[in-house]
Amino acid sequence: MRSRALVGVGCLTATFVVGVAACGEDDSGTAAKSGTPTAAPGKTLHLYSSVPLQGAARVQSEALVNGAKLALEQAGGKAGPHTIEYESLDDSTAQAGSWTPEAESANALKAAQDDATAVYIGTLNSGAAKVAIPILNEAGVPMISPANTYVGLTTDDPGSEPGEPDKYYPTGTRTYTRIVPKDTIQAAALVTLMKQEGCTKVAMTNDKEVYGAGLARVVELSAEEQGLELTANDAVDKNASNYRSLAQKAKQAGADCYLYSGITANNAVQQFKDFAAALGPDAKLYGPDGVADSGFVSEKDGGVPKALGPRVKVTIATLSPDQYPPDGQKFFEDFTAKYGIANPDPYAIYGYEAMKLALDAIERSGTGERPDIIKALFATKDRDSVLGTYSIDENGDTTLTDYGVYKVVDGELAFDQTIKAQAAG
DSSP states (O other), X not given: OHXXXXXHHTTTTSOEEXXXXXXXXXXXXXXXXXXXXXXXXXXXXXXXXXXXXXXXXXXXXXXXXXXXXXXXXXXXXEETTXXXXXXXXXXXXXXXXXXXXXXXXXXXXXXXXXXXXEEEEEOSSHHHHHHHHHHHHHXXXXXXXXXXXXXXXXXXXXXXXXXXTGGGOTTSSOOEEESSOOHHHHHHHHHHHHHHTTOSEEEEEEOSSHHHHHHHHHHHHHHHHHTOEEEEEEEOOTTOSOOHHHHHHHHHTTOOEEEEESOTTTTHHHHHHHHHHHHOTTOEEEEOGGGOSHHHHOGGGTOSOGGGGGXXXXXXXXXXXXXXXXXXXXXXXHHHHHHOOSSOOXXXXXXXXXXXXXXXXXXXXXXXXXXXXHHHHHTOOSEEETTEEEXXXXXXXXXXXXXXXXXXXXXXXXXXXXXXXXXXX
């Protein structure tokens, strides 16, 4: 099994094209619920994904890409009559160690300028989505994100910025969808969790990026609504050598818990170490899905010290395998059999479902033309998927709302519980 897995992941740090021979069953998705696709001659269509394949998010992104590859293989490389070729693009650089606007812009332009592009799967980071969406929207390229949670990409709900989301859609037509719940849900889940675990005063920092700053704003609103006191929401410099002064300020304010809002690459580990030291051994430490990766949880990969792990919990919209429907449980079995990984990264199932939804929408479009694929995506209703049953609403958001809480156990994420939180307001 492991030798086969190496073939699948060996070229993930460079772009590659996957042409899959027929070897599995097609994804029927919601086709039966949405009518019979119009008969059309088959053609070759291109699907691209764009995620950071270098730096702290590499493990997450590799799992996501491998999930997408597995879905395409199981579909026999087809979507209805159309042959699908898939290319994984890297929106990170070795120097940055994370995604960059320049790399993401180049990837989006590549897809936009390819007349055969049918769907763009991405991005991992919400900031990268702000770069990609307008480029793809101008070209009418449908986009499915398996990871973006920033509110302002789809709505002007609290937590968004002025002009959002309309400024991302220059054509006036929505082309972007996502299969993870937006941050109004994640913020409520985090606040619910912290209250549940006895936090009375919480110190919060954010990394100033689109995702981190946006999530922090929504956490503030949810904390106010749920009656949890925040002592601070400090925007931090990711290049700082330490955060001891902010941690001491939190201690003086009486904080008994700490929450980081951001991604691992923006010096998350140092912040957790400094706040843990200042607030004392009984303080609980929390993070969002932006730190749900081995670069944060594994000391050998540069993550938090092993001794600190038991005090840390993170939220991510992935549940325990046994809490998924039968198709979801089978996904974990298939992924392990294919790649030899017994405990798949939480983003593996989202990469898989993003590809399945893309193939389903192409098939339901009948023609394989971009406008028809977009219509099919937004017509997705009561889709029976590995994630459970969901629909895509008029904004492009999923109707899924559950978040999983994960502990850090021996340098790995271990499922703890499901938080059924609802958005503020």
